[in-house]
Amino acid sequence: MGISQPLMTDTETTQKKFVTQQLAERPENTSMQQSSLSSVEVGRGSIVANIVSTLLLRIASRTSFVILGFYLGEHFASATIVAVVLEAFYISELVLAPAMGSLSDRLGRKPFLLTAPVLGIGAAVFFLICALLFPQPQADKFDVKLVVLLLLVLLGRLLEGAATGVNTPASLGYITDTTTGSAKLRTQVMTAFEVVTVGGLALAIPFGGQVSNFLGTWGFLVVVALHVLNLGLIVGFIKESTHHEARADHGSLVESLRMLGNKRIFTFLPAWLSVNALVGAWITLITIVLAYPNPAADMRFPGQLLYGGFSKGSATMLLGGFGLLFLLGMGLWMLVLPRMRRTTTMLIGLGGLSISIIVLTLINGLAENPQSIAPQAMTELIVLLVPLVLGIVLLSGFTPAALTQMASIAETQKGKRGAVMGLYSVVLGIGQLLGASLGGMSVDAGGFYGLMIFSVVLGLLALASVLYMRAHRDDLI
Template sequence: MHSLNQRSIRSTPPADWPQLRQSIAACLLGTFALRMAAGIMGSMLQLYFDWIDSHVAPISFGTRSIIIGVFFLPELVGSPVLGAWSDKYGRKLFILLGPLAGALAVQITAFTVFLPLLAVTRFLEGLSTASAIPATLGYLSEVTAHDDHLRGRVIGIFEIATLGGTIAGILLGGPMFDAFLNHAFTLNSIFYLLSLAIFFFGMKTHARRAEQSALNEARSIAREMTRFGRIVRQAFAPMAQAFTSTRILSFVPAWLAINMVLGVWLNSVVGLLINKTQSFPGQLLFGLLRESLHGGTQISAGAGVLLGIFGLGVFLWSLVLGRFRRTSIMFVSSVGLFALVVILFLVNHADTLDNPIIPVYLFVAALALMVVSGFTPAALTYLADLTEHAPNDRGAIMGLYSVFFGLGQFIGQLLGGQFGDWQGVDGVLILTMLLGVVSVITLLRLHGVEPARAPAVMATE
């Protein structure tokens, strides 16, 4: 059994491995550029809403949330469809669609204040993510199938590229909009086109149907697009089959809960920090920046620092990801979430930020955030491991990543607002704790039934 485990973890690299190494590098670098462009777009959109509200016509926060929420629709529906198409027609085509859709979205945004059209641009941005992410993950899963340790490192670097690009986008978005207003969206298209060039020239194409020409492939896709209903059913078929897998089905509650936590904090906390109309006595963090003249800049800088800490944690976890069971890492990360919530509760109920214990709290919170960061790369690697039993459906199964990421953020955003209205920052912390409990219970059950063996061996059983 020992020799079988070792053989399943590492096997002979493919003959074209040097070219595949270049493709992996291009894939990761292109992902960085794509996420940076998306980060710029996301950070500038709220500023653009404020500009429209001040100079054109009032926009309620409810309307803004609806427009932003359109982003998740193609992620929820399009990810499995486009992921399945990437399995069938080649992943590079759908990776290239990502920056193309994003470039089109920012160009439209630059020249309109018509709210329904802005909703269309959010749909295109969601389509960009729904097309690129499952195809990219499927590609990386395929080219690292021969080496389990390499897969862990590559998936970890993919997360770093995603977070790093997002951080860069957040830091660049505000200054770009301040300098160029709506024309900043046009400038952002440069980053989308840069990503497109990296993907196009750097990635080695994996032909799915060698007997068909590229023209015939395009015609086949066009014909299938005219039969969308059947396509959706076929695309969701691998996902439906995946849900019959005990390992995947057992994992869903934890994965969804953690993504809901992301939705809560990414979409609700900013409003709590800058709120000027409500008050929760005894909560230091609620309305902390309400008197600041540069609250947006401070939030952007703070978000950049937090994402940097998170990215460092992902990098450190990626170094050891192949040495431990995926469920063990996810469990430790979920427990770290409890520590983070407790520390933030103590900060929120401190008498003042000048309290000498505050720096200690923040240092411990940073360590806890790095522990929490291990969940995402471990979850992605866990999904990649599970594709080994269905190598022809890698893109569709990895599409679960985008589906539950989008669904979790959408539900988390809605719940975060309700809990924030109820108890301010404490309400968000309580919701986070409850979601952490769901994750821990799920992972305890999953860890108890998962054999302590190489994932590739389990997939073949």
Template sequence: MHANRSLRLLFLTIFLDLMGYGLIIPLLPNYTRSLGASAAMVGVVTAAYSLTQFVFGPVLSSLSDRYGRRPVLLLTIALNVVAYLLFGWAQSLLLLIGSRLLAGLASANLSVAQAYIADSTPLEGRTKALGMIGAALGLGFIFGPPVGGAVKFYLGIEWVGYVAAGLAALNLALALIQLPESLPATRTGRPIRFFDASVLAAVGRSSQLSRLFTVYFLFTLAFAILTVTGALLWRDRFALNDAQIGYTFAGIGVITAVIQGGLLGKLVARFGERSLMLTGLFLMALSLATMPFIPALAFMPGEVALIILFAIGYGLVLPASTALVSRAFSLAEQGQILGQYQSVAALARIIGPVAGAALYGWNVGATYLIGGGIMLVSLLLAQGIGQSASVINPSTSA
């Protein structure tokens, strides 16, 4: 019962964190342009967030292995308060970039949250519990964008930052009062590094883990291509306005939240993580490769059906693959390995938007065929992944 209460509070913590993210992200490009930025600078501001996620994910995770999950989560939530206040105060590109760099550093705590869940749940319930992160992400994208738009319309862009800071402050207060430590008293004494060669070497020695890391990178890369070009495609080909595009992304969030928050446990019990991961990758490859070829007058039901398939696939792949990785390392190493795992995704989110935008300007159809091809390669690689792996301890393995 104590563990269940802690996980419910962690879900609320993640939701409030991602709600603040969802408030800002849809407004960020136009806000950046209003400060005099070029299109290239808009890309720099967008990539700044993922850059610090990539760099600091392993650092935060290894800190949590040594000092505990709770202090790292509290520190990063507090940093989010500062980052959102900076966003509200930003009247220059330099301050705006600084706020996004700090927000990315703070949000590199996702792997710490995943490690907290791995600490608190048995193997058979881990995938369902990890699905709560995806559900919180979906809910953050359901509620965040419309709230952010309304706040901007009535109060101004600076208040979007202040509201996000208020949510982060509420998050911090709840975590201070109610979130207990999840890691046992025995902690790893491994050094704090940006990249831990022993972890990467352990991954390289395991065919299963190498495949999982590669699949995660390719899967996230293809997903990032959609996130940067989806709004362009749906406007250019199907004449959707900004509100309709927002509802489309919210729909993806709803489907993801339903699958990861409600159905995942039953699906894992029946089919296992490996089967769910393969099914999800297939659905994403198929839908991504065909999205730009639906007739212009057939957004409903043609394009919507593909978007639904894509969202279902995403809702299956992320928690299933993360659970498979978490099983391969001892409890004391959970934070470090999941930090490296999230850094792989952050690297893909740096490359994906830049590559996707460039490809879209060259050829729309080719953009999505390439994205679908990348997803297909990840599916083929995933065929060699088993349902479980032997437990690895990088600090003692040769």
């Protein structure tokens, strides 16, 4: 582990000297050489501003999600209708992310960073207009007004998804541009990106709930304010980062999908997809599983402590605790990740997943429900929390290591960095959708034990992918 990093640094240094020498001998490429060198001179202030911009976008979009969820949930008895409308967010994100990554390679990152909050403002205004036009929708009567409302909300969610689809590949491409030649800085910034992504979602849930409680649907104006603040931050503090050669013609706008033909990307994607599916399943389903009402839960899957019987507040707090530990773990990993081989970190993360699954399975068998847990079982539960915390902290290292791997692959693809990083949004969205849907089927089949079995399958798929990468040294780039 300690040998691979210096070798990689020496190789990069040699290559950089060679390229610089070649460019210096070719006068016609002088401007291109200057552009390449300027890409690392944007300053750390621009990098920090880019990370803060991502945080603001995540908080704004999730706050909007919470307000909209309360608005629809108060008037629609069908959870399926509400879920379908809200999850339309991922459709536009999946469609746009690859194309936006390629376009940001041609046109620069900043235009797309600026476009994202503008789309977010449009979506929030759209939702506010919907709420004003339909303050008390009659969901029990299917008519033209109801169809119009659902279509308007659907359009707004597609706009929000477009904002993320435009922002994420450009933001990640920006990080890749500005950290070229510094593996340590890249690892730290990529980890920070993951921290604000998860942290923004975690902070926005209680924040959005309070905004909704005090302002109702007028809370969409708070969302607008967050996007305006983000827009000002991008205009004032983020400098353009792309290389001159990155603006050359690349042909197809779906360059990200063509990147799947790259061997390193193709062999790594199973691990990245599996972990995103796992996170999607846990975040989406845990609160539903825990809060399933009794006695129906005990009748459906008896003898499972973690299936049903918890209040919604308790279930939310437990999920929040998981998110907090995950954030803490990523913060700790930021300190040691630059010194370790990336597949080593991923294997440790998968080891943490194994610990978490084993401990949660043992906890699930301690009692019938939270109300019937015995004193001895409570003692065992407290003891089991120690390895559970350890497992979650270890697991949290996988995500920043994986994202750093994607960025390192992107650096090898001249002029196509945004296209490669556009895959981040694609895989994230697909993983979330697959995890929630297939994980839900697993829960229906076996309760909380079913979710754990599903997690084991995903963990094994990720393990096979990581071991293949390690054997072929695909992480040493």
